Amino acid sequence: MSLPQRIPVLVTLPFPGPLDYAPPGGAVPPPGTFVDVPLGPRRVTGVVWDGAGEGIVAAAKLRPIALVHDWPAMTAKARRFLDWMAGYTMAPPGMVLRHFANAANNDAAAPVTGYAPTGRQPDRVTPARKAVLELLAAEGALAPAAILAATGVTSGVLRGLVDGGALRPVALAAPPAPRPDPDFALPALSEGQAAVAGELTAAVGAGGYRAFLLDGVTGSGKTEVYLEAIATALRSGRQALVLLPEIALTAGLLERFAARFGVAPAVWHSDLTPAARRRVWRGVAAGAVGLVIGARSALFLPFADLGVIIVDEEHDQGFKQDDGVAYHGRDMAVVRATIEDCPIVLASATPSLETLANVEAGRYRRLVLPERHGGAMLPEVQIVDMRANAPERGNFLSPVLTRAMAECLARGEQSLLFLNRRGYAPLTLCRHCGHRIECPNCTAWLVEHRNRRQLECHHCGHIVPKPHACPECGEEDSLVACGPGVERIDEEVANILPQARRLILASDTLGGPLALAAAFDAIAAREVDVVIGTQIVAKGHHFPFLTLVGVVDADLGLDGGDLRAGERIFQLTTQVVGRAGRGERPGRALIQSFDPEAGVIRAIARNDRDGFVAAEQAARKRHGLPPYGRLVAIILSGPDQGEVMTIGRHLARTAPRDIEGFDVLGPAPAPLSLLRGRHRVRLLVRAPRRLNVQAVLRPWLDAAPVPGRVRMQVDVDPYHFM
Incomplete structure (x- = not known):
């Protein structure tokens, strides 16, 4: 049987498929093997793919595979999954491979060095040396840390035994990961x-x-x-x-x-x-x-x-x-x-x-x-009409909510205030000239983080110190914070309930999973009276003494034309309300709203999930929107706004016209029309559910004259419309 002359390798770059390479010296790597291959002047990681290769380049001109990794191979099922995902998302398969390769891109761990006895006695046997030799004779080879911990000797004792020929270094196998025991603690289920x-x-x-x-x-x-x-x-x-x-x-x-x-x-x-x-x-x-x-x-x-x-x-x-x-x-x-x-x-x-x-x-x-x-009961839910229960000037918590928090604190119970907005305030405004401080790279206001004395863009990460004077008119001490974030609510709680122990839970106030775990432990240990948090607190947590939930702004996100806005608000608010009363004590939720008659707000108050879902389903079916129709977003971005819009108009003109129910809306500037310094234009494709929309889109988009400086991203089934 003759060896293959060409081997297809899928690399982690946006090519439409695998590239052909010559076999390396030695054995031919089978499909799924991770390899490094030359590409121009550099080497890139790839995976030997299925098939016989594309055959465009003559076998004599193929460059050989440079390195075969010893990483575990990508299974046939994983390769099928990658192909399916690339086809559905309309992404180059090499870009999907990055998700697998980023995880796999690791060489074998360096072996741990330990020490084992040689059988030779040292010239001088001290009590410390004797303790080490007796330990290793009984236990076999051990890592230095284990030897020192068991005997209490210094590292100099080990060096002396090695130099004297009584110990030799050996490679220790990594201990196997402990296996979960499915019968360790059987639960008592209802x-x-x-x-x-x-x-x-x-x-x-x-x-x-x-x-x-x-x-x-x-x-x-x-x-x-x-x-x-x-x-x-x-x-x-x-x-x-x-x-x-x-x-x-x-x-x-x-x-x-x-x-x-x-x-x-x-x-x-x-x-x-x-x-x-x-x-x-x-x-x-x-x-x-x-x-x-x-x-x-x-x-x-x-x-x-x-x-x-x-x-x-x-x-x-x-x-x-x-x-x-x-x-x-x-x-x-x-x-x-x-x-x-x-x-x-x-x-x-x-x-x-x-x-x-x-x-x-x-x-x-x-x-x-x-x-x-x-036997725990679902919390009682009350809507607070903010038009009739207005907070004090400059505050954001209604008297109804602050009274409930004070009563909760007096009973030794915990409260949770939910506002899905990080920082101190979403907008900084000059009261003298009206200037709003925006991000220079994005169509977004800079968010004030007062604890850090910074203004930050939550889209691109741009950060500047908060200025003392307006950057537009130069007026000093004229900048005011507009609207609340969790830091501002924390400040308000400190003024209203100064004796309460408070904790802000947001992704940018805690540094990673360990810090979050410590925060949740503090809440469970009743070391916190009031938690102020974003969506990070809305789900999956169980605090038996948390009996009051206050939703600061239930209307946040209702405006803006997002087809999933109502669904998202219902889900998130229901989840956060569900943190109350999960123990023996009953729970209560107060939901502040300036539009208490909105359908989603009424459904939350009545715990009427089925009614809300039925209304949403009827509206989606009526307009042919997901999950009863298909949407695909096409986002063009580039350094020149006019060029991006021109390409968008060309796409709209050349869109397929002969498919029933297939419509292209746009182009239009995206709500975030400038993101990370690039101008953005969106087109939205609406199609029937039964249509193989990818098969329609591919020839149309492949024919579009998109230069390298302009990026085109296709988002099948978009969830966000920014």
């Missing part, structure tokens, strides 16, 4: 939980793809139920993946997982150290890591044998990635479960309309937990 868990465990035990919606009110014990599905996968030697919309949720879940399985699961997110990423990635590929909990990037880990995927808070828009390859982590998790042939569980107290549409169509099985676990 009758309803046990019935739902039984159906999930049966599906995981049987194997094969099935999709479930685990639909339970806040506090109903959804986590305990899906932990049983994970336990079933672990008993059969298979792996489990739990996806979360944000890192903040891992802190509390790690403790619950450890209590159930005896060890904490492996964690995967962007804040891991390179050593931790290497350890998890290789452990997953070898099958040694049985349980992973992580952000959406964990979807690209090299699982050896997936037994179940859990998507917790499946409705959360944090699963949607807008930059680079635009994809939704929940939807891609369903695709990966299909390819891996394993069950998937989507868990939520406020399921997305997309998931509910799949339930209606019979593609997903719905399992319901209608009551809170342990």
Whole structure:
């Protein structure tokens, strides 16, 4: 059998497919092997791909593969998943490969050096040296730290034994990761939980793809139920993946997982150290890591044998990635479960309309937990009409809410104030000339962070010190903060309840998962009286003494034309209200609104999820909007505003005209028309649900004259419209 003369390699660059290379010296690497290949004057990482190569370049002119990595190979199922994802998102496959390669891009860890006895006695045997030799004779080779800790000797003793020939350095194998024990602590489930868990465990035990919606009110014990599905996968030697919309949720879940399985699961997110990423990635590929909990990037880990995927808070828009390859982590998790042939569980107290549409169509099985676990009651919800209960001038908390907080504090209970806006104020205005301080790189105001004495753009990260005078007119002491952020609410609480211990929870006030875990521990230990937080506090946390939730601005986000605005507000507000009264004490929620008659506000007050969903579904069906129609956003960006708009108009003129229901809206400047110094124009494609929209878009967009300085991003199923 003749060896292949050309090998297709998919590289992590935006090419439409694999490039051909000559085999390296030695054995021919099989598909899935990670390699380095020459490309122009540099070397890039790639993966040997399936097929025979494109055959454009003559075999004699092909450059050979430069390096074959010893990383675990990308499985055939993972390669199928990549191809599917690239086709659906209309992203170059090499850009999708980056998600896999970024995780894989690690060499084997340097071996740990230990010491073992040679059998030779040192010239002089002191008590310290004798203690070391007796320890190693009994235990075998050990790392230096372990030897020092066990004997209490100094490192100089070890050096003397090595120099004298009594010890020799040896490479120690890394200790295996502890395996979760599915029977470590069996839970006491309610009758309803046990019935739902039984159906999930049966599906995981049987194997094969099935999709479930685990639909339970806040506090109903959804986590305990899906932990049983994970336990079933672990008993059969298979792996489990739990996806979360944000890192903040891992802190509390790690403790619950450890209590159930005896060890904490492996964690995967962007804040891991390179050593931790290497350890998890290789452990997953070898099958040694049985349980992973992580952000959406964990979807690209090299699982050896997936037994179940859990998507917790499946409705959360944090699963949607807008930059680079635009994809939704929940939807891609369903695709990966299909390819891996394993069950998937989507868990939520406020399921997305997309998931509910799949339930209606019979593609997903719905399992319901209608009551809170342990007899706890859902909180009483009251709408505070801010027109009739106006705060004092310059304040943002109504008298109704501040009285409730004072009463809560007097009872020794905790309050939570929710405002999904970081910083002190979203706008800084000159009272003399009216100038608003904007970001020079984006169509956005700079947000004041008073604790840091800075103004910051939350889109590009531009930061400047807060000026003493207006940059436009030069008037000193004329700059005023307009509107509230969580820092300003914290200041107001300090004035109203000076004795209350306060804590701000926002992504930019706490430095990573460990700090978040410490903050949540402080709340659980009742070291905090009032929590002021953004959406980071809205879901997944259980604080038994938190009995009052105040939503500072329930109307935030209702205006702006986002088709999912109402759904997002209902989900987020319902989730944050659900933090109250999860223990033995009853809970209460006060929702401040200047538009209490709005449909979404009334639905939240009545806890009428079904009514809200029915109204949203009817409106979406009437207008052919997702999930009953298709949307695709096309975003053009470049340094020259006129050039970008010209290309946008060309696209609109050349759009397909002969497909029923296929419409192109725009071009129009994006709401963020300037982002990171680039001008942005959007077109929006609306199409019927049944249409293979990618097949229509490809020839149209491929023919567009887009120069290299202009970027075109395609977002199939967009969630954000900025």
